[in-house]
């Protein structure tokens with residue numbers, strides 16, 4: 001019996017310490033792109049399942065422009081078997097903030113791939129919406145579990161025994177019937193680095209690009225009532241005293257403060 | 267008009283976001299000229315409803331179904347309640363469990379969803395304030411719709427107080443058991459062990475700025491020199507560099523030391539949830555815009571690898587080479 005695992009991956013931007021906002025986003029000069037931290041753990045989890053089982057195929061899917069192929073190749077280099085990238089001119093202009101829109105697009109891929117298990121990240125590090133995985137599950141009629149930090153997958157029964165990481169150091173143990181979408185939390189495993197061999201192999205692995213048409217969708221899928229209308233640097237609520245000077249000077253200020261507070265002796 | 271807010275409990279206790287969502291819900295209800303209704307699902311619903319009957323609540327609907335949270339039950343119950351009461355706004359907590367059903371409910375009801383709101387303005391088009399890029403920027407998100415769903419960030423609104431005169435009524439819903447595909451089999455407390463960081467007066471807390479496991483002895487030496495206890499942000503624990511009982515934050519420990527020294531920690535909301543009650547917060551960070559600066563009392567904007575060795579020396583310790 002074969003198993004297919006679909007992993008959603010997103011290329012996210014990280015912001016430099018100093019940056020400028022231009023329009024509705026941070027100016028591209030201050031952004032560096034990388035695989036979303038949470039998705040890195042999701043990819044690793046899928047690859048570990050494929051290494052442990054027989055006949056497990058790992059397919060990654062991303063919604064993203066051509067630039068994101070570098071990120072997808074990283075997932076392939078780490079052991080995913082093939083990749084799907086969904087993009088269309090119509091998507092370029094849409095903000096793609098709305099989790100419903102993302103779920104609609106991913107649902108079309110789920111319907112054509114028919115995976116047994118879908119792994120997503122808990123959230124994307126850039127917009128931290130945290131809703132796409134569960135929205136996707138609802139859309140395709142899969143069962144789901146959010147914020148999973150341990151997974152024991154029974155491929156024959158298609159049941160996932162998971163731990164959901166709740167607040168305050170409490171974990172919930174839950175059995176989830178497949179097909180299911182699990183949103184993966186950081187720390188569930190130790191994501192590997194891509195090996196040189198893996199990177200070479202990734203160049204030869206299939207990476208299919210689908211436009212809306214190919215997925216049987218039309219442009220109305222990007223119509224959304226949810227719109228980003230402004231971005232700004234928050235006014236600092238803080239009134240921190242910033243100690244200035246060379247490291248020995250600032251260290252001296254801090255040391256003096258700690259001594260005066262009676263926190264440390266000596 | 268109605269605002270429907272969903273409350274949350276675990277192992278017999280209402281959780282704090284349940285009281286905060288009353289405050290947020292009342293704000294929204296006032297802006298919309300609406301009533302505030304609460305949903306209480308599972309557990310001791312009558313006891314919970316009594317305790318939730320605070321100032322500003324107009325009605326509480328209870329669904330006595332199961333003891334603990336189950337997302338299939340919540341999804342079905344909230345969806346049915348929304349279909350019956352047709353709320354203009356549906357509020358849910360942006361908690362781990364909130365995110366386990368809110369997107370499903372919004373999907374089932376075909377409502378637009380915005381998560382993790384830190385503020386909103388509902389005079390006219392709904393404008394939601396939320397953060398992006400780990401809190402380095404804020405955004406405004408407009409929702410052009412007659413009805414919408416929103417999840418509310420914990421600890422942004424104060425807990426509601428007083429006593430309300432809400433009508434408390436059971437809400438009848440037939441849960442379709444065949445659609446319940448997940449079963450909670452238990453709970454486990456994690457993160458206990460030899461060290462209890464919640465007991466410490468002074469915490470030296472290390473974050474991803476430390477870069478490599480090989481560099482950890484540097485902050486260990488600082489903690490030793492100060493007679494402090496070492497704690498950390500999540501990535502340090504995720505990487506296996508420190509055990510889980512050292513983690514500060516939403517999914518770790520909540521600490522309230524006299525002094526909290528955050529070394530190379532950005533101050534993500536889930537981290538801040540665990541340490542904002544510290545008496546004095548000191549940040550050492552290269553990034554002057556890091557969100558930790560917003561809650562720090564004192565800060566050094568510099569490289570930890572330059573500052574920490576100097577500090578260790580100040581206290582007669584020796585920085586590892």
Ligand SMILES: Cc1cc2nc3c(=O)[nH]c(=O)nc-3n(C[C@H](O)[C@H](O)[C@H](O)COP(=O)(O)OP(=O)(O)OC[C@H]3O[C@@H](n4cnc5c(N)ncnc54)[C@H](O)[C@@H]3O)c2cc1C
Pocket residue numbers: 122123147362400472473474475476498499500501502513514515516517518519529530531532533534535536537540550551552553556568569570571
């Ligand atoms: C459901 C959920 C639960 C979570 N629970 C927790 C939790 O309990 N605890 C927690 O901490 N996080 C938690 N997180 C993760 C959280 O969102 C952040 O990812 C995490 O807190 C970031 O840790 P950090 O600040 O160490 O790393 P980063 O955000 O990467 O910050 C590193 C900081 O170090 C600074 N820096 C880099 N180099 C240097 C240098 N040489 N000198 C000085 N400064 C330097 C950088 O400027 C930056 O500000 C949770 C997330 C989710 C989704």
